[in-house]
Amino acid sequence: MSSCPICGPKLSVCCTVVSIWGIIMLALLGVFFQIHSPALFEDIPVDEIEWKRLNYSMEYVHEKYEQTALNCFIAAGIYILFFFFSCCQQRMHARASYELS
Amino acid sequence: MGSMFRSEEMTLCQLFLQSEASYACVSELGELGLVQFRDLNPDVNAFQRKFVNEVRRCDEMERKLRFLEKEIKKDGIPMLDTGDNPDAPAPREMIDLEATFEKLENEMKEVNANSEALKRNFLELTELKHILRKTQTFFDEAELHHSQALHDPSLTEENLGLLGEEAQRTGQALRLGFVAGVILRERIPAFERMLWRVCRGNVFLRQAEIDNPLEDPVTGDQVDKSVFIIFFQGEQLKSRVKKICEGFRATLYPCPETPAERREMAIGVMTRIEDLNTVLSQTQDHRHRVLVAAARNIKVWFIKVRKIKAIYHTLNMFNLDVTQKCLIAECWCPVGDLDRIQQALRRGTERSGSSVPSILNRMMTKQVPPTYNRTNKFTQAFQNIVDAYGVASYREVNPALYTIISFPFLFAVMFGDTGHGIIMFLFALGLVLKEKQIQAKKIDNEIFEIFFSGRYVILLMGAFSLYTGLLYNDFYSKSVNIFGSSWYPVDPQTNQTYTLKTLNGSENLVLDVRTSYVIGPYPFGLDPVWSMSKNKITVTNSIKMKLSVILGVTQMFFGVALSLVNNRYFNKAINIYCEFIPQVIFLFCMFGYLIILIFVKWTTFTYKDTGNAPNLLIGLINMVLFAYSDTAQPSVRPFYSGQKGLQIFLVLLALACVPWMWFTKPFLLRHWHRYGQFKHQQLSVQSGDLVNHAQEVNHGDGGTMAAGELTDSEEEFNFEEVFVHQSIHTIEYCLGCISHTASYLRLWALSLAHAQLSEVLWKMVLHIGLAMDHGILGAFVTVPLFAFWAVLTVVVLVVMEGLSAFLHALRLHWVEFQSKFYSGEGYKFQPFSFENMMEYAIED
Numbered sequence: 001m002s003s004c005p006i007c008g009p010k011l012s013v014c015c016t017v018v019s020i021w022g023i024i025m026l027a028l029l030g031v032f033f034q035i036h037s038p039a040l041f042e043d044i045p046v047d048e049i050e051w052k053r054l055n056y057s058m059e060y061v062h063e064k065y066e067q068t069a070l071n072c073f074i075a076a077g078i079y080i081l082f083f084f085f086s087c088c089q090q091r092m093h094a095r096a097s098y099e100l101s
Numbered sequence: 102m103g104s105m106f107r108s109e110e111m112t113l114c115q116l117f118l119q120s121e122a123s124y125a126c127v128s129e130l131g132e133l134g135l136v137q138f139r140d141l142n143p144d145v146n147a148f149q150r151k152f153v154n155e156v157r158r159c160d161e162m163e164r165k166l167r168f169l170e171k172e173i174k175k176d177g178i179p180m181l182d183t184g185d186n187p188d189a190p191a192p193r194e195m196i197d198l199e200a201t202f203e204k205l206e207n208e209m210k211e212v213n214a215n216s217e218a219l220k221r222n223f224l225e226l227t228e229l230k231h232i233l234r235k236t237q238t239f240f241d242e243a244e245l246h247h248s249q250a251l252h253d254p255s256l257t258e259e260n261l262g263l264l265g266e267e268a269q270r271t272g273q274a275l276r277l278g279f280v281a282g283v284i285l286r287e288r289i290p291a292f293e294r295m296l297w298r299v300c301r302g303n304v305f306l307r308q309a310e311i312d313n314p315l316e317d318p319v320t321g322d323q324v325d326k327s328v329f330i331i332f333f334q335g336e337q338l339k340s341r342v343k344k345i346c347e348g349f350r351a352t353l354y355p356c357p358e359t360p361a362e363r364r365e366m367a368i369g370v371m372t373r374i375e376d377l378n379t380v381l382s383q384t385q386d387h388r389h390r391v392l393v394a395a396a397r398n399i400k401v402w403f404i405k406v407r408k409i410k411a412i413y414h415t416l417n418m419f420n421l422d423v424t425q426k427c428l429i430a431e432c433w434c435p436v437g438d439l440d441r442i443q444q445a446l447r448r449g450t451e452r453s454g455s456s457v458p459s460i461l462n463r464m465m466t467k468q469v470p471p472t473y474n475r476t477n478k479f480t481q482a483f484q485n486i487v488d489a490y491g492v493a494s495y496r497e498v499n500p501a502l503y504t505i506i507s508f509p510f511l512f513a514v515m516f517g518d519t520g521h522g523i524i525m526f527l528f529a530l531g532l533v534l535k536e537k538q539i540q541a542k543k544i545d546n547e548i549f550e551i552f553f554s555g556r557y558v559i560l561l562m563g564a565f566s567l568y569t570g571l572l573y574n575d576f577y578s579k580s581v582n583i584f585g586s587s588w589y590p591v592d593p594q595t596n597q598t599y600t601l602k603t604l605n606g607s608e609n610l611v612l613d614v615r616t617s618y619v620i621g622p623y624p625f626g627l628d629p630v631w632s633m634s635k636n637k638i639t640v641t642n643s644i645k646m647k648l649s650v651i652l653g654v655t656q657m658f659f660g661v662a663l664s665l666v667n668n669r670y671f672n673k674a675i676n677i678y679c680e681f682i683p684q685v686i687f688l689f690c691m692f693g694y695l696i697i698l699i700f701v702k703w704t705t706f707t708y709k710d711t712g713n714a715p716n717l718l719i720g721l722i723n724m725v726l727f728a729y730s731d732t733a734q735p736s737v738r739p740f741y742s743g744q745k746g747l748q749i750f751l752v753l754l755a756l757a758c759v760p761w762m763w764f765t766k767p768f769l770l771r772h773w774h775r776y777g778q779f780k781h782q783q784l785s786v787q788s789g790d791l792v793n794h795a796q797e798v799n800h801g802d803g804g805t806m807a808a809g810e811l812t813d814s815e816e817e818f819n820f821e822e823v824f825v826h827q828s829i830h831t832i833e834y835c836l837g838c839i840s841h842t843a844s845y846l847r848l849w850a851l852s853l854a855h856a857q858l859s860e861v862l863w864k865m866v867l868h869i870g871l872a873m874d875h876g877i878l879g880a881f882v883t884v885p886l887f888a889f890w891a892v893l894t895v896v897v898l899v900v901m902e903g904l905s906a907f908l909h910a911l912r913l914h915w916v917e918f919q920s921k922f923y924s925g926e927g928y929k930f931q932p933f934s935f936e937n938m939m940e941y942a943i944e945d
Contacts (some may be wrong), residue, residue, distance in 0.1 A: 039579050
């Protein structure tokens with residue numbers, strides 16, 4: 001029991017689920033940003049003034065797309081770490097409850 | 102398995118059981134669980150019945166078991182639940198069981214009494230120990246003050262201890278008395294004040310808190326207590342102080358005056374405490390051993406006792422034959438299971454060793470049999486949805502069959518989002534795949550229980566909303582382009598494709614359907630290009646509204662059609678001609694026609710001339726108002742030539758249906774009643790009953806047939822009542838058709854709300870992280886925002902929105918659909934079954 005200092009048993013299961021969801025969804029989002037999906041145009045940080053100054057160049061938009069895609073991949077990576085962490089917590093709880101019974 | 106379309110065919114049976122075999126037979130029937138016994142002695146109260154003694158003995162045994170269970174729970178000993186189901190023990194085993202429980206209970210009580218006495222003793226000794234220890238410090242202080250006062254005259258009056266002062270001033274002339282005791286800590290302030298007032302400040306109270314809480318031997322609670330010592334002067338004060346102590350429930354202990362005596366006493370107390378501790382632990386051990394032994398069997402005992410009790414309770418409902426050799430029972434049972442019941446009876450007879458077989462005799466009756474729908478774990482939840490509104494009348498069409506598909510579908514129309522559908526589907530899938538483990542765990546959480554029992558409903562709801570989400574092309578409010586959009590940006594003026602140059606700096610782009618819509622319809626669902634358009638809501642609203650009217654009117658038509666099936670089954674030809682036909686015509690003239698127009702509009706107007714299509718809603722209003730203008734406005738343009746004539750005809754036909762529904766049935770009934778036809782018809786329908794009528798009376802020798810059951814077949818014909826009833830029915834139907842169609846628009850409204858809400862959530866939460874323009878920082882903001890978004894998605898969009906869509910789907914089924922055919926006036930078949938009994942016992 002002493003080895004689960006942070007999460008309770010329910011919270012760790014919840015975190016595991018959220019992180020699995022996060023990995024899948026953020027990775028997918030990253031892929032979609034990478035292929036410049038127009039449905040996600042509203043979600044990229046395009047600065048109208050800056051864009052106008054650059055004469056509405058496509059390169060600017062593409063760069064922003066790729067930047068957001070990178071961010072998504074990084075966030076997915078963080079969730080992978082988080083997933084391992086919460087998985088460990090869960091294992092500890094499982095072992096603790098196994099030892100108890 | 103029987104069909105779900107109608108409830109099982111039931112029959113009333115009479116059972117003749119030999120007295121000695123009756124117990125075993127009823128026990129077998131209880132294991133089978135297919136028979137609902139009727140109480141044949143409703144007038145006899147519970148204390149005058151035959152087996153009241155046995156029932157009472159069972160109650161007593163149950164009480165003892167509950168007592169044991171409580172003790173076991175108190176000690177936190179796990180109760181072994183092997184899940185096996187012992188047969189009901191033979192009646193003679195009851196005495197053994199009783200003896201066992203009696204022994205156990207007495208032992209338990211003795212142990213408890215002993216341990217309580219020991220604990221009280223222990224408490225007293227502990228308190229005494231504390232008193233000796235604390236008072237020692239008081240006395241020591243007094244000594245100290247005394248000597249200080251003697252040696253240090255510079256001390257002011259106020260700083261002097263009372264004792265020291267007294268001793269100094271009066272010397273040995275006045276002897277100070279004192280009492281010491283223990284009191285609950287929270288009573289101290291009141292106690293002190295009372296002492297001060299009653300004794301006019303002439304007593305001196307010292308108190309000290311006992312550090313560890315002490316255990317109250319009666320309740321077992323941990324209580325905080327304080328030691329006090331009161332010094333006073335004279336006998337009168339002593340008696341007053343003692344009375345006050347008594348009043349405050351303080352325990353007084355004798356405390357020797359000299360230090361040597363005190364020390365001696367303390368040593369004595371310590372050794373006694375030691376001894377008591379060993380005795381106490383031995384008592385605890387003994388108690389634990391007894392309870393562990395009992396815990397191993399207690400579940401099985403409970404089941405056994407409850408079975409015996411249920412059997413005797415059932416036997417109490419039986420009638421005694423004149424010869425006292427035979428018990429007569431009446432029961433409802435499904436016709437299809439008569440063989441199994443016969444077999445169970447045979448087994449019971451064999452087990453009891455009786456030579457005379459038990460007899461099962463089918464009876465005819467006019468009583469309405471109970472409704473028994475056989476369900477399995479999949480259909481159970483849907484049947485519950487229907488039963489929550491009202492149990493179907495006997496052999497009525499059971500809407501649960503259609504609910505299995507229509508309920509999740511209507512839910513999904515309101516909950517159309519693939520992402521949310523996936524969450525719901527996966528959750529239910531988990532419950533379904535792990536149902537055995539979850540059932541074995543016996544989680545005692547009411548909310549979880551609700552979700553678990555509805556797992557198959559949720560599974561279907563999730564799967565259907567996955568499908569509707571694909572149709573709406575909503576995936577967490579984002580569209581997916583699977584097949585490639587049919588729209589291509591073409592400039593309507595020049596008929597040229599937009600180039601980068603034309604796009605430069607233009608904020609809005611109008612895609613004209615005539616030039617930009619190039620490939621043909623999107624193969625499945627909504628074209629993803631709409632998610633980027635500004636008029637997305639207008640477009641989806643139009644589609645969803647039409648869709649909900651079509652779905653709603655179709656379901657209502659289906660409901661009316663089911664009423665035809667019911668009427669045909671119950672041989673009510675009059676209802677077909679006087680209700681069903683005008684109902685169908687009425688519904689068709691108003692809304693069936695509207696649906697046809699919707700399809701006409703969808704098919705005849707291509708994208709080239711969308712702007713010229715007439716408006717359906719205005720058209721419908723004008724149709725009812727007979728307003729036909731000659732202007733060439735496209736919104737009121739007719740769809741086809743001769744539309745005016747046809748529409749006027751339809752409205753008039755619909756209006757004609759109202760008196761048809763209203764007046765024909767009551768007047769026809771009155772006519773038949775007057776000229777005898779009605780009577781004749783009644784008899785011909787139920788002619789079988791007359792033959793069995795006599796039989797029934799023969800069997801009713803034990804006075805089993807209450808007078809009320811033999812109701813006259815010739816009911817008094819009351820024209821006013823029939824007429825009023827028919828009026829209500831007609832008005833309800835005609836207004837209902839209109840209001841229910843409008844009510845189905847909730848399908849559109851909720852789906853709109855759901856789509857908007859999920860879009861807002863995306864924009865307000867996840868968007869902030871994604872659209873953060875600070876390089877890599879955005880990733881670290883996205884992580885917590887995603888978690889927040891995920892939690893909100895589940896809580897608000899899936900659970901809350903899901904609940905509201907569920908309730909609306911429920912309403913659409915209960916009110917809009919079932920009101921067309923379902924009477925729901927039956928009562929549920931509740932078989933005598935040990936399985937059910939156990940469940941109820943657990944619920945208690």
